[in-house]
Amino acid sequence: MLDASLKTQLKAYLERLTQDIEIVADLDDSPKSQETLGLLQDIDGLSDKVTLVVRHEDTGVRRPSFSIGRPGAEAGIRFAGLPMGHEFTSLVLALLHTGGHPSKTAQDVIEQVRALDVPLSFETYFSLSCQNCPDVVQALNLMAVLNPNVKHVAIDGALFQEEVDKRQIMSVPTIYLNGEPFGQGRMGLEEILAKVDTGAASREAAKLNAKAPFDVLVVGGGPAGAAAAIYAARKGIRTGVAAERFGGQVLDTMSIENFISVKETEGPKLAVALEEHVRQYDVDIMNLQRAESLKTTPEGVEIGFAGGATLRGKTVIIATGARWREMNVPGEAQYRNKGVAYCPHCDGPLFKGKRVAVVGGGNSGVEAAIDLAGVVSHVTLLEFAPELKADAVLVRKLRSLPNVDIITQAQTTEVTGDGSRVNGLVYTDRASGQSKTVALEGVFVQIGLVPNSAWLKDSGVALTRFGEIEVDARGETSVPGVFAAGDVTTVPYKQIVIAMGEGSKASLAAFDHLIRHSAPAEAPAEAATA
Template identity: 60%
Template sequence: MAVLDQNMTAQLQQLLGNLREPVELRASLDDSDKSKQTEELLKEIEALHDLVSYSRTDENERRPSFEIARRDTDVGVHFAGLPLGHEFTSLVLALLQVGGHPVKISDEQAQQIRDIEGEFRFETYMSLSCQNCPDVVQALNAMSVINPNIHHIAIEGGAFQHEIEERDIKAVPTVYLNGDVFGQGRMTIEDFISKLDTGADAKAAEKLSAKDAFDVLVVGGGPAGVAASVYTARKGISTGLVADRIGGQVLDTMAIENFISMPYTEGPKLAAALDQHLHEYEIDVMKGQSVASIEDDGDLKKVTTETGATLRAKQLILATGARWRRMNVPGEEEYRNKGVTFCPHCDGPLFKGKKVAVIGGGNSGVEAAIDLAGVVGHVTVLEFLDTMRADEVLQRKLKSLPNVDIVMSAATTEVLGDGKAVTGLEYTDRESGETKKLDVEGVFVQIGLLPNTEFLDGVVELNERKEIVVDARGGTSDPAIFAAGDATTEPYKQIVVAEGSGATAALGAFDASIRV
C-alpha cells in the first residue's frame, strides 16, 4: 500500500522539479513494519524524479532511518522513523535543499553558518503531532546543508520509544548536541546561530542600532503585530517590526476552526501565511529580538532589545501578546519539561498509555483532555471552580470518554516527583479542605494567559491584570504609543479579534500622525 496519497505524490513531484543536484536516499532497515513503510516511502520518492536514487546501506544503528545525501559530497541530513504528519514538510525541504535548491535565509545568515567552526552532532527528538518540532528540524537540516561540519538527525520519538525512556525525555522537541542536552522547545535558525556563534548577538545588535528611525515600529509578531505592520506599510510610511518570532501564540495552536473564511487550518500554517504576507510589503522585519525597555529620546521613542540593540521610531504599536499562565506551585518549575508541560499536541505522544492530569476546565483544558484521551492511558481534569467553563459541546464530548475523570473545586498545591520526573500531584478539595494526591506522570497546564507587558510598567497605563489600557482607536496613555491584541484590555483573546485590533491600532496611529 502506498505511503503517500495521490495529492501528496503530485505535490512532491512538482516540487522535485527544483532539484539541481543528484540526491541519494540511503536507508538502514530491519524486518519491522516501520522499516517496510520507510522503504516503500523512499521508493515512491525515487520514482518521482530522475535525480533521486534509493539504496539500502544499513550503516545506521537506528532502524528504520535514512540519509538524504548529495552525491559525491559531505552534504546530507538524516531522519530516524517516518517523517510524515507535521514533519512531511521537513522531509520535502530536506530533499530540495540537499538537492541544491537554495535555503531561504539571508546571505548574511548563510555566511554566519558557514563561518561556525567546530564539529557539531545534533539529535532532535520530535513527535509527528508536534507543531513546534518542524521549525527546529528544518533549522538544523538547513544549517547542516550549508555547513557540512554540522550534522543532524531528526528522531521520531514514537518509533524509538526506548530512547525516549532511556534519556527520560518528557517534552519535544528536545535537542542534543554531541550527546548532551542542548535545548528544548521551539528554536529558530537565529537561536542556533546565537548559541553557536558567541559574537552573533553583538553583531546583530550593532547592525540594528545603525538603522534610521522608523515612522512606526511594531513590537510583536503575532496576528495583531502582523496586521498592524501591513496596514501601516500600505499607508506608505516606513515600518519596522521587531519580534522574537512571527506567529506568536498561533505557533503553539493546533486546530483553528473559527478563523472566518477558513473553516480549518493549523497554527504553524497560519503563522507561515502571516510571515509571507509581511514580505509582500516594504516592512523591515527584525526577528529573534525581544524588547527589554522603551523610553523617550527627544521626539522619538527608543526601543532597546535584550541583545542591546536600540531602535527609534516616531510612533510605536505594541502587540506583545501573551504566554501560558503558570500554576506557581512547588515542583512546577523543577519538573517543567520533565512531566510538566503546556502543549498537549506536542508532548501527548510521549505519555502513551500513562496517567496524566490536565489543569483547567476551560475550552483549552477540555480540548487538551479530549486530544490526550486518544493517546494516554487515563486523563484527570482538575477544575478550580465548582462548574466547568468550557463550551457545552466540548463538555459533552469529554464526559463521553471512558478514560477521563473530572474533579471539580480542585486547587492544585504541588507537583510531585522523584528528582527526575513527575510522579504525581497534590490538590486541595476546596469544599472539604481535604488534601488529596493523584498519581500521574504528566501534568498539562491549561489555565489561561498572561500578557507580556513586564517591561511596560511606567511606559503606558496598565490595568490590574497588567494589560495595556487602550481606547477605541488602540490608543494608550502615551499619544505616540498604540497597542493591539492579547496584551491589551480587549476582552476577547481570539486570532480574528487580534488581527482586527492590529488594523485598528495602525489606522489610529496613522490618523494621529496626520493630525499633528
C-alpha cells in the same frame, strides 16, 4: 505508502532537483521499517535523480532510519523514523535542498551558516503531531546542507521510546548538540545561529542601533503586530517590526476553525502567511528581539531589547501578546519539561501509555484532555470551579471517554516528583477542604493566558492589576505616541480575528497621530492678516 494525490505533488517538487541525491536506508524487520521502505521506494520511483540504497545489517545507526546526501559525499541529514504528519514537509525540503534547489533563506543568514568552522552534530527529538518541531528540523537540515561541518539527525521520540526514557525527554522538540542538551521548544534558524555563533548577538545589536527612527515601530509579530505593520506600510511611512518570534502565540495553536473566510487552518500555517503578507511591503522585520524597556524622548519613543539593541520610533505600537499562564505552585518550575507541559499536541505522544492530568476546564483544557485520551492510558482533568467552563459539545465528548476522570472544585497545590521527573499532583478539594494526591507521570497546564507586559512596569504605560495595557477606543495608551493592540491589552475576547482588527485600528490611530503632530504650526495672527 503515499496516495496518488501526494505522489503527484511530490513528483512535481522533485522535478526541481538539479543534482543527484542518494538515500541510504538502515532497516530491520520491524513493521515501521517496512513502512519506511515503502515511502522511500515511492520517492525513488518519482525521480531519476534519486538513488535508494537499502542496508539490513546493523551499521551502528538507529533503525529504521535513512540518510539524505549526495553520491560520494558524507550525508549530513538523517531521519530516524517515518517523517510523516507535520514532518513530511521537512522531508520534502531536505530532498529539495540536498538536490540543489535554493532555499528562500536570506543570503546573509546563509553566509553565516557557511562560515561556521567547528563540528556541530545535532540530534532533534520530535513527535509527528508537534507543530513546533518542523521549524527546528528544517533549520538544522538546511544547516547540514549548507555546511559539511554540520550533521543532523531528526528522531521520532514515540518510535524510539527507550532512548527517550533514558535521556528523560518529556518535551519536544528537544535538541542535543554534540551529545549535550542544547535547547527545547520552537527555534528558528536565526535563533539557533545566535546560540552557536557567539558573536552574532553583538553584531546584530550594532546593526539595529544604527537604524534611523521609524515612523511606526511595531513591537510584536503576532496577528495584531502583523496587521499593524501592513496598515502602516500601506500609508507609505517608514515601518519596522521587532518581534521575539514572528507569529507569536499563533505558532502554538494547532487547529483554527473560526478565522472568518478560512474554514480550517493551523497556527504555524497562518503565521507563515502573516509574515509573507508583511514582507510584500517595505517593512523592516527584526526577529529574535525581546523588548525590555520603553522610554519617551523629545524625538519620540525608544525601545530597548534584551540583546543590547535600541530602536526608535516616532510612534510605537505594542503588540507583544500573551503566553501560557502558569499555576505558580511548588514543583511546577522544577519539573517543567520533565513532566510539566503546556502543549498537549506537541508533547502528548511522549506520554503514550502513561497517566496524566490536565489542569483547566475551559475549551483548551477539555480539548487537551480529549486529545490526550487517545494517546495516554488515563487522563484526570481538574477544574477549580464547580462546573467545567468549556462549550457543551466538548464537555459531552469528554464525558463519553472511558479513560477520563473529571474533578471539579479542585485547587492544584503542588506538583511532585522524584527529582528527575513528575510522579504526582496534589490538590485541595474545595468542597471538603481535604488534600488529595493523584499518581501520574505528566501534568498539562491549560489555565489561560497572561499578557507579556512585565517589561513595561516602569515605563509610564498604565497597566491593570492583571498586567493588561489600558487602551481607549483608538488603541491609545496613557503615553502619547504609544499605542497597543491584541492580547496584551484590555480589549476583551482574546481571538485572532479581534487582534488583527485591533492592530489595524492602532496603526490607523498612530498614522493620525503622526499627521497631527508633524503638521506645521499655525502662522501668528498678525502675519496671517498682513
